[in-house]
Amino acid sequence: MQWETVIGLEVHLQLATRSKIFSGSATTFGAEPNTQASAVDLAMPGTLPVLNAQVVRYAVMFGLGIGAHIGRRSVFDRKNYFYPDLPKGYQISQFDLPIDIDGWLELPTGKIVGIERAHLEEDTGKSTHVGGGGRIHDAQYSLVDLNRAGVPLLEIVGKPDLRSGDEARAYVSELRSILVAVGASDGKMEEGSLRVDCNVSVRRPGAPLGTRCEVKNVNSLRSLGRAIDYEARRQIDLIESGEAVSQETRHWNDDTGRTQTLRSKEEATDYRYFPEPDLVEVDPDPAWIEEIRSSLPSLPRERRHRLVDE
Ligand code: ADP
Numbered sequence: 001m002q003w004e005t006v007i008g009l010e011v012h013l014q015l016a017t018r019s020k021i022f023s024g025s026a027t028t029f030g031a032e033p034n035t036q037a038s039a040v041d042l043a044m045p046g047t048l049p050v051l052n053a054q055v056v057r058y059a060v061m062f063g064l065g066i067g068a069h070i071g072r073r074s075v076f077d078r079k080n081y082f083y084p085d086l087p088k089g090y091q092i093s094q095f096d097l098p099i100d101i102d103g104w105l106e107l108p109t110g111k112i113v114g115i116e117r118a119h120l121e122e123d124t125g126k127s128t129h130v131g132g133g134g135r136i137h138d139a140q141y142s143l144v145d146l147n148r149a150g151v152p153l154l155e156i157v158g159k160p161d162l163r164s165g166d167e168a169r170a171y172v173s174e175l176r177s178i179l180v181a182v183g184a185s186d187g188k189m190e191e192g193s194l195r196v197d198c199n200v201s202v203r204r205p206g207a208p209l210g211t212r213c214e215v216k217n218v219n220s221l222r223s224l225g226r227a228i229d230y231e232a233r234r235q236i237d238l239i240e241s242g243e244a245v246s247q248e249t250r251h252w253n254d255d256t257g258r259t260q261t262l263r264s265k266e267e268a269t270d271y272r273y274f275p276e277p278d279l280v281e282v283d284p285d286p287a288w289i290e291e292i293r294s295s296l297p298s299l300p301r302e303r304r305h306r307l308v309d310e
């Protein structure tokens with residue numbers, strides 16, 4: 001009997017603005033640590049976030065590029081957790097009311113892949129654990145760089161429509177081409193502008209969706225394909241030997257070519273989301289959305305179709 005692999009990707013994309021999503025700090029890549037962090041990014045008492053209009057414009061451009069509905073009332077929430085590179089103690093992120101809803105893209109093969117939503121959020125700072133194996137547990141000390149704190153991100157949640165590592169790679173390439181075409185991002189995976197978490201499950205063709213594992217730390221298109229192939233094989237072997245797949249987050253190790261458990265579903269955090277009281281809802285004017293629509297460049301899909309038609 002055959003197995004079918006089911007994949008759904010969550011892509012974090014850095015938007016190409018010169019300044020951050022809620023402050024005027026620069027977003028230039030590779031600057032000296034903590035030279036691009038303002039009082040807002042450091043969460044000093046009394047500071048308030050101000051939404052960068054260009055961030056919204058890019059999110060709308062992308063949304064239109066994937067045929068999504070643009071949310072008339074999207075809302076920012078607080079996602080609460082503690083980590084040294086998150087000075088506020090919460091990340092501002094859209095939760096149940098995102099800006100882009102229900103889009104799709106077409107792979108070069110002609111297959112249509114659904115996109116559930118794309119929501120805006122701020123990036124966190126970056127921690128570097130020094131000594132030991134580079135993991136927090138056996139480090140001698142840790143360094144915190146807040147240059148990345150508040151950099152605008154769009155999280156793009158794909159539907160579980162992909163069926164192989166190759167298809168997943170084609171999906172990310174197409175997503176990147178759309179983003180680059182509309183100018184919303186440089187899409188550079190090697191600089192962390194585009195990060196992918198992949199959800200993988202296996203099932204018998206026609207059966208309901210199986211239990212999924214989320215694989216993190218996939219840093220290139222090549223690793224994406226390898227991680228999916230490894231993870232699908234691992235799950236098939238488990239099921240065929242009479243065991244069950246348990247829902248968990250796994251870490252891809254590019255050196256060993258394996259995934260390993262990072263945390264189980266039971267350890268999932270309750271982020272206590274609630275609406276961010278310091279920001280109003282995002283309610284873009286329909287006329288402004290139409291103006292953006294009419295200024296969109298031609299998309300990769302349209303260019304492909306034109307070539308075929310001519
Ligand atoms: P969460 O709230 O845990 O992030 P979601 O339902 O939003 O879960 O799904 C997150 C991602 O997982 C989406 O990209 C979706 O396509 C994918 N996904 C959901 N169920 C499965 C499954 N059974 N197999 C593979 N991918 C899945």
Ligand code: MG
Nearest residue numbers: 010155157197
């Ligand atoms: Mg998610």
